[in-house]
Amino acid sequence: MNQLEKEQYLREYAILKAQGKPFFPYAVAKDAAMACVVLAVIISLSLVLGAELGPKANPTTTTYVPRPEWYFFFLFEMLRVIKPPSLVPLATIGVPTLGLVLLFLLPFFDRGPERRPERRPIAVATFIVVAGAMAFLTYQGANAGSPFAVEMATPARVTQAGGATLAEYTVGKEVVASRGCLACHKLGDNGNAGPGPDLTHIAARLPRQGIARTLVNPTAPMPSFKNLPPKQFAAVVAFLGQLK
Amino acid sequence: MPRLPKLPAPPLPAALKAPPARPGEEDGRLGPIEDAKQAGITIVDWVDERTSLSGVGRWLLFRKVPKGTNWFYTLGSATLFAFLSQAVTGVFLAMYYRPDPAGGAYESIRHVTNEVFLGQFVRGMHKWGSSVMVVLVFLHMGRTFLFGAYKYPRELNWVIGVVLLVLTLVMAFTGYLLPFDQRAYWATIVGVNINGTGPLLGPYLSDFLRGGGEFGATTLSRFYSIHMLLVPGLIIALIGAHLYLVTKLGTTAPPWEKAENSADLREAKA
Amino acid sequence: MPDKHASYRSRYTADRLIPGAFDGETITRRRFMTGSAHTAGAIAAGAFTLPALAFAVGPIFKSTPHSWVTVGKVGSFPNNNYVPVIATLTPGIGEAGKTTVYMRAFNPALDTDPYDRGTPYIAISTRCAHLGCPVRWVDAAQRFICPCHGGVYDLLGRRVGGPPVRPLDRFYTRVVGEDVQVGPRFSVNSELRRFSPRDPAEPLDGIGQYLYPSRPTERKL
Numbered sequence: 162m163n164q165l166e167k168e169q170y171l172r173e174y175a176i177l178k179a180q181g182k183p184f185f186p187y188a189v190a191k192d193a194a195m196a197c198v199v200l201a202v203i204i205s206l207s208l209v210l211g212a213e214l215g216p217k218a219n220p221t222t223t224t225y226v227p228r229p230e231w232y233f234f235f236l237f238e239m240l241r242v243i244k245p246p247s248l249v250p251l252a253t254i255g256v257p258t259l260g261l262v263l264l265f266l267l268p269f270f271d272r273g274p275e276r277r278p279e280r281r282p283i284a285v286a287t288f289i290v291v292a293g294a295m296a297f298l299t300y301q302g303a304n305a306g307s308p309f310a311v312e313m314a315t316p317a318r319v320t321q322a323g324g325a326t327l328a329e330y331t332v333g334k335e336v337v338a339s340r341g342c343l344a345c346h347k348l349g350d351n352g353n354a355g356p357g358p359d360l361t362h363i364a365a366r367l368p369r370q371g372i373a374r375t376l377v378n379p380t381a382p383m384p385s386f387k388n389l390p391p392k393q394f395a396a397v398v399a400f401l402g403q404l405k
Numbered sequence: 406m407p408r409l410p411k412l413p414a415p416p417l418p419a420a421l422k423a424p425p426a427r428p429g430e431e432d433g434r435l436g437p438i439e440d441a442k443q444a445g446i447t448i449v450d451w452v453d454e455r456t457s458l459s460g461v462g463r464w465l466l467f468r469k470v471p472k473g474t475n476w477f478y479t480l481g482s483a484t485l486f487a488f489l490s491q492a493v494t495g496v497f498l499a500m501y502y503r504p505d506p507a508g509g510a511y512e513s514i515r516h517v518t519n520e521v522f523l524g525q526f527v528r529g530m531h532k533w534g535s536s537v538m539v540v541l542v543f544l545h546m547g548r549t550f551l552f553g554a555y556k557y558p559r560e561l562n563w564v565i566g567v568v569l570l571v572l573t574l575v576m577a578f579t580g581y582l583l584p585f586d587q588r589a590y591w592a593t594i595v596g597v598n599i600n601g602t603g604p605l606l607g608p609y610l611s612d613f614l615r616g617g618g619e620f621g622a623t624t625l626s627r628f629y630s631i632h633m634l635l636v637p638g639l640i641i642a643l644i645g646a647h648l649y650l651v652t653k654l655g656t657t658a659p660p661w662e663k664a665e666n667s668a669d670l671r672e673a674k675a
Numbered sequence: 676m677p678d679k680h681a682s683y684r685s686r687y688t689a690d691r692l693i694p695g696a697f698d699g700e701t702i703t704r705r706r707f708m709t710g711s712a713h714t715a716g717a718i719a720a721g722a723f724t725l726p727a728l729a730f731a732v733g734p735i736f737k738s739t740p741h742s743w744v745t746v747g748k749v750g751s752f753p754n755n756n757y758v759p760v761i762a763t764l765t766p767g768i769g770e771a772g773k774t775t776v777y778m779r780a781f782n783p784a785l786d787t788d789p790y791d792r793g794t795p796y797i798a799i800s801t802r803c804a805h806l807g808c809p810v811r812w813v814d815a816a817q818r819f820i821c822p823c824h825g826g827v828y829d830l831l832g833r834r835v836g837g838p839p840v841r842p843l844d845r846f847y848t849r850v851v852g853e854d855v856q857v858g859p860r861f862s863v864n865s866e867l868r869r870f871s872p873r874d875p876a877e878p879l880d881g882i883g884q885y886l887y888p889s890r891p892t893e894r895k896l
Binding site for chain 2: 162167170171173174176177178179180181182183184185187188189191192194195196198199200202203204206207208210211212214215216217218219220222225227228229230231232233249250253254261264265267268269271272273274275276277278281284285288292
């Protein structure tokens, strides 16, 4: 904004202000109504959801699955998405610091006189992209399941088949969850995307024999599971063979 | 003899009239309610004579708000209100809390949640109030961004606002550790290590936050002190500056509001 | 009486426009008082700021004594699988100062790296080298698995997948009589070379060890 635009703005603003209403009681009434809404929301959240207190802090645990508070999910998910070790500082402090510096300096690099959102396409597009990315990462972070559990719904055809098929499927699911497969594979909302391929629809790409062969003779870095007890091994193959 | 029209009686001089009934009793004396009102006015006058606060109040409350302001403009005051709610509930929670990692912290929170009258309710308000406040801060910031309200002459207020956003997130993060349950502990470990990933200074920063090389006896009290003394102090000071600037520069008008149709007013000003 | 200073122009006062200064005067009463106010204020502010700051950053420079904890008897650890034991990192705060360590006897077939020679037991920390979450040893997969951001490590604690920047930390071990003891922690780089302990997320390959210095009071390895 140059001097002329600044003065124009100030003149225009003075007129608009002169045409306005006093802060008290007109704006204060709206503010007070909003405050009541805010308090109502806080109180109902407190009454409905309460204040859960988890198990006591235990640094010796090897089974706890830490997850942050929901408003840090976008940062948490960014740490999961940015995989290469050399980029870790970028994910932990690089991107957040850069974002904050840009936010901090915003009025110093965006100095155009235009204020209407529909005439600031770059600013509004940036806003939509950033807000969308944060919402998407928050959603992904909220759904990031434990790598030691499979929370998939059992397919209908397995439930209908029942009997031995269902029993083997359940055992196989349990073995897959507890034997660390999901450290490297994704299965529904659980597990990590990489280094191994996504297992959610593995049977559509690989027949049962192929699955069994891969489990015995995998490509590095996957370990061989030939030492699993035969029953468990068969159950894992049966379970993965149902994932179409 | 023709009758002359009767002239109306001349009005009585004011001094001869009966005085109008005064408030209170028939004899004009003040009743207790009026006495109390008078006493209140006298006290306010006494304070105002010595502080001139009424001028500040007029400046703060009876300033004009530009035409066209709408419900989006209540997000800032809603954030302030959420902060006040956090401050009040936080003070009362602090009365029960013990920052002792060897069991006292968790035990005191368990006591508040399960045994203190309304304890779970107040702790719930503080816990969910933090979520509400974070959401409101982001909404308020989004409104400011979309309405272009950070532009001249309000750049400094935007900068203060960004600092307040960071401080709000710091409050959310340091508050996390205090219940000392599993989520609190591991989130803090991860958060402190995230600070440690800054090259050169990072390791010293995480040592400072922990008060040593490992999670130790004073880590919890450090976070407690930052959470309830250091950062709230900064937030209160910066909210004061933020509000001062809002009052001094005025609330923005919505960007589509134009003063075109007010030629008479412009002439009047000229 | 002629002014005896009239002929003399000081090179200090000339053109410096010091208010109220006599000719030749470089410091007036007002300048002196201004300077005194600034100095006294700075001393007063420093008198409480500096000690408080030093008080807060002091723990960075405090050395922590190393302790050895007995975790089992000789022979109670296999050489091809890990057994979890509890060690104390920070004494005096109960549960909050303890950590789990995975122990395994030295195995010449597996531990071929020169740095491990002479170590009776391999003790691996459960703190993920990405950001410090608790890793779990999964025997069937022969992997350490982190539940947070996808870190996976092999039998020796070297990264297999995910974002960890270096292998899992280890602990010194020794045998005293019949007891196996776990001592201070140390960090290793991707070739298992030993470094003084670092926090998670601090790489030790290449220039990493200089970008992320160890604690100033830490005994260098």
